[in-house]
Amino acid sequence: MRGLPESKREPGVADYEKVICQIKDVLGARLVTAPDGSISEIHIMAGSNRNPKQIVRDVESALLIQLGITVDHKKISVVQVQGQELTGEVAEDKALYRSTCMPLRLVSLNLYTRGLEAEATVELEAGLSGTIYQGYACGPNTPERHLWLVADATLNAVEKYSCGIWNLALEDLVLVEVAHRRAALCVIVLVSREGYEYLAGVALVKGDDRQAAAQAVLRALNCRSCVYGSAG
Known part of the structure; x- marks a missing residue:
């Protein structure tokens, strides 16, 4: 049949x-x-x-x-x-x-949990064309990994935006206290045919740790690819 x-x-x-x-x-x-x-x-x-x-x-x-x-x-x-x-x-x-030096804006992010696994989805919008790039990441369902999954999903979306010329990996991501405010701080490595380089980004937490993690990734790439986090 x-x-x-x-x-x-x-x-x-x-x-x-x-x-x-x-x-x-x-x-x-x-x-x-x-x-x-x-x-x-x-x-x-x-x-x-x-x-x-x-x-x-x-x-x-x-x-x-x-x-x-x-x-x-x-x-x-x-x-x-x-x-x-x-x-x-x-x-x-x-x-x-x-x-490809044009702005990217964080449109949405979601975190889904299913038993032992969690999945993060992130959407970035290219400012001039309006194209939406979706990123995904999945891993163990633990509170400590949730921020990493959001950051990894953001990097996955940026890789799609770059047409595959960049390979990005998250080296570290922590929440820190600075000037009596909480902030997300990340270090990523960008690999291309030219070689590799380490980039750092930071974003203040404004009520949502996960959004701050995604914005920290975008700000780490700010000088390299002219991307920016969402307002608010």
Whole structure:
């Protein structure tokens, strides 16, 4: 007996951008969508080694082959940047880092507990495109691990936002007392093709330890990727 056919998820903005970012010489991509969810504009930052028309054709082909989506080439714009001072993978990594330098805002976070396990979900919004990036983390259901799970879920969302050029890990996370206020302090390690570096961030607790933990992660990345925590 045949089962019911599986429902196929419609591709979202993040799916389009991920496909486009895989194309040779593409350093970054941002989409603008119409109210009905269709693509109205595709903005691409690329290196100067290839003809822009070829990049546009590659974008059309990649979206058609991987997502089954046909896009009018008139909706695609390409801006090219010079990068002669950098070569090879390092040039690609640094240019993509610059192109993804746009704000991220903490939209929501949730922590679910099921018996021995807990799961944290975090949503970050890209300020210019409005794209939502969801992060997840699961682990032991203990009070001490809950903050770590929220921080790990935040890092997972940032990794998705970076199109996979960063690998992020939480090195430490503690609650501290400073100026008679409680604060979340974290240290993370960021690994890319350039190497690795340690970053630290702190956020005051304003009633919710978990939100402070997520904001501390975003502030640790503030100088590196121009992200910021939610207001409030």
